[in-house]
Amino acid sequence: MEYQEAKQQFVSTWGSLGTLWGINKAMAQIQALLFVSPKPLTTEQIMAELQISRGNTSMNVRQLIDWGIVKKELKVGERKEYYSTEKDVQELARIIAKERSRREIRPVIKTLKEISSIKDDGTEKTKELIKQTKALHDLAETADTLLNKAVSHKQNWVSSTLIKMIK
């Protein structure tokens, strides 16, 4: 496999994996491209490499910036903006986990809490609803906490212990 093919393969694989961490294809592909690029890239370069429109590029780069994964860079004497992504995988994982937790998991946990707190009217179906949503709430809470601890701060004791445990 040659460089060009390998890069395309990576961009495409990472792009289709976007759904796994809750972003769309173009956004994931832009991030992938920047991730393996030794130098920051301009809008033009991203458009050319991924064969996507200017508008698409602009919107998705903006979203990546909102996520805190991509940064603008300005070069002296140049008008255009250069974009680069976080290069450290641990840091990347930390940011993604935090954002997903904040945007999706925490709100769901809150809703589960509310649902599991409805008044028990003594019927079987109500008891079941309360029991099951409570169980789900507790699991989600534990998973969310674990996820955040697992990725937070590189040298933190939880992650190092975890690494040892699973080896």
Added chain:
Amino acid sequence: MEYQEAKQQFVSTWGSLGTLWGINKAMAQIQALLFVSPKPLTTEQIMAELQISRGNTSMNVRQLIDWGIVKKELKVGERKEYYSTEKDVQELARIIAKERSRREIRPVIKTLKEISSIKDDGTEKTKELIKQTKALHDLAETADTLLNKAVSHKQNWVSSTLIKMIK
């Protein structure tokens, strides 16, 4: 909040969360409905509760069965099939993690391995591609292993230790 409203809320919340674990809305909603239902339900009941068509119900129940999350039940003297979902949240998490790993994560890890093994031609861009995909490969490998260990078997030492650690 009354029972009916709470149930709808749960089905809808869980449904929109479907993307988080990689399934579509209807599939997630059916699972949610069965999850809080004290008794197994028939196709007719699912259709009525979720206001979806027979075909949609059939296809998505089938997928849930493929995932190993839903089971068919037959009642003596009755022709129609009853469906029920796994009720234990730990077991549910285990099944989902295993399936996602098998369907999505493992194939990506395999691809990352291949990409990071391309010949180093000495150029900066090739070095960067190799370095970054290797880092991602290792992270994905660790995360996948951790995920599987974290959810596998209720009384296993990893999970109990984890629980203690994060409390």
Added chain:
DNA sequence: TATAATTTTCAATAATTTTTGAAAGTTTAA
């Protein structure tokens, strides 16, 4: 075996999501 009950299939349609591209907006430098 015939028939009635039920489930499955799948082409057509609908809904949703993504992408485009051109106009509007912004910034910099002469």
Added chain:
DNA sequence: TTAAACTTTCAAAAATTATTGAAAATTATA
């Protein structure tokens, strides 16, 4: 200022994904 270089916006179009519903297939019973 003005104009050129560049970025952002957003309505319309395209692409993708989900849903329907009726016909075909299957299954159980008489």
